[in-house]
Amino acid sequence: MTVKTQTALVTGATNGIGKAIALRLAADGAFVLVHGRDRARADAVVERIRAAGGTAQAVIADLAAGPDAVRTLAADALAVNGGVDILVNNAAALIPGQSMLAVTDAQLATALAVNVAAPIVLTAGLVPGMKERGTGVIVNMGSNAGTVGMALAGLYGASKSALHSLTRSWADELAPAGIRVNAIAPGPTVTEDNASYREHLEALTQQHPDRRPGTADEVAGLVAFLAGPAAAHIHGAIIPIDGGSTAI
Numbered sequence: 001m002t003v004k005t006q007t008a009l010v011t012g013a014t015n016g017i018g019k020a021i022a023l024r025l026a027a028d029g030a031f032v033l034v035h036g037r038d039r040a041r042a043d044a045v046v047e048r049i050r051a052a053g054g055t056a057q058a059v060i061a062d063l064a065a066g067p068d069a070v071r072t073l074a075a076d077a078l079a080v081n082g083g084v085d086i087l088v089n090n091a092a093a094l095i096p097g098q099s100m101l102a103v104t105d106a107q108l109a110t111a112l113a114v115n116v117a118a119p120i121v122l123t124a125g126l127v128p129g130m131k132e133r134g135t136g137v138i139v140n141m142g143s144n145a146g147t148v149g150m151a152l153a154g155l156y157g158a159s160k161s162a163l164h165s166l167t168r169s170w171a172d173e174l175a176p177a178g179i180r181v182n183a184i185a186p187g188p189t190v191t192e193d194n195a196s197y198r199e200h201l202e203a204l205t206q207q208h209p210d211r212r213p214g215t216a217d218e219v220a221g222l223v224a225f226l227a228g229p230a231a232a233h234i235h236g237a238i239i240p241i242d243g244g245s246t247a248i
């Protein structure tokens, strides 16, 4: 029970890694705000949490819709329990692998809006409440593509590098206020929702030290650790969970 009685907002919790994080934090005792674009999909995750004995509520916003929509999400999240103790900036636009020569204006705008601008605006909307309480945890979902160069993943990787950089700067700014900011940088990760790509993900990891993709539950376990008291002295870390791929 590492995060009992706290309120956690997990963006992009309707699918994949975010869903696993929402389920894990709820199982650990947090009240989870399940964010997504689609009400029915978010409600399905909320129902799953409640069926397991947890507490949750859906909050809906398209993070590509601009700063005002993101500010509305922050206000909606704050209205539920009066504060957000744990923010997981997990949602991302996953740009398909392609040459840098093929990037479209729409992909450029979406990657920057969802992966960079939305976390900035959402975090700025929730930090004042954390400061008032003198405590808070922010976990940003980075990527190994934000740590090392990858052909055909330049735009996505740049957006994740930006999130890694924000993590370090926010950690420096917010630690004196009792707020811990860290990031997780997964490698290829199997989720409930991308199991059909499992063979592809396994092929990608054959040269990695442990020669397998990660799992969403492993990433969720790391988020739970970072949200809990055992991580009290960890600030500004970009923690790889990639089977050692960025260590070699």
Ligand SMILES: NC(=O)c1ccc[n+]([C@@H]2O[C@H](COP(=O)([O-])OP(=O)(O)OC[C@H]3O[C@@H](n4cnc5c(N)ncnc54)[C@H](OP(=O)(O)O)[C@@H]3O)[C@@H](O)[C@H]2O)c1
Residues within 6 Å of the ligand: 011, 012, 013, 014, 015, 016, 017, 018, 036, 037, 038, 041, 061, 062, 063, 064, 065, 089, 090, 091, 092, 093, 094, 114, 141, 142, 143, 144, 185, 186, 187, 188, 189, 190, 191, 193, 194
């Ligand atoms: N899976 C991997 O191998 C891997 C590896 C490294 C890093 N990551 C990172 O882990 C995080 C989750 O990845 P995933 O594989 O779980 O992805 P996913 O299954 O595609 O889920 C992405 C989530 O983000 C939400 N989202 C996307 N665009 C949005 C928008 N405009 N507004 C609001 N929500 C939006 C999606 O909501 P909808 O349901 O509405 O689409 C969904 O809930 C991402 O930050 C990703 O970059 C993943």
